Amino acid sequence: MVTPHQAPPVDKRLRVLVVEDDAVTRDMLRGICDSASMPVDCTAMSSGMEALIDMASIRPHVLITDLDMPGIDGFELLRILGLNPQFANMTILVLSVLTDDEVKARGGLPEGCYFMPKPVKADWFNGFFAGVTVGAMRESKTP
Secondary structure, eight states: OOOSOOOOOTTSOEEEEEEOSOHHHHHHHHHHHHTOSSOEEEEEESOHHHHHHHHHHHOOSEEEEESOOSSSOHHHHHHHHHTOGGGTTOEEEEEESSOHHHHHHTTOOOTTOEEEESSOOGGGHHHHHHHHHHHHHHHHHOO
16 A cells, blocks of 8 residues: 655755644754754645645655644545555655554554654654665656
């Protein structure tokens, strides 16, 4: 269903979509993307509904989403995206204050999602972005 690799074109920036209802966390994540050691084009949205409306035009390589949001939460966002083959190769990073048991009690996460408990570890993202890019490039070269 969801695999953790979608290669960005060599001449383009890594497209990242952040979906986070908390403005402080959303701005922090945008700042992390803007200061990444590799070129990252970050779009940040405050709701799952907003993301679903614009997802096809943004075509992100990476989705970073919170789980516990009003309206369409991260669980529903991931469920809906999992039904659309257009997003099958998008790398997904879930950020949440929910525990593993709470996530499992609410249906769990799709296979292939990465999970990071909040608070966010800002210094971790450069390696994450590089890993996504290198892994995707290797996969795209496989015959």
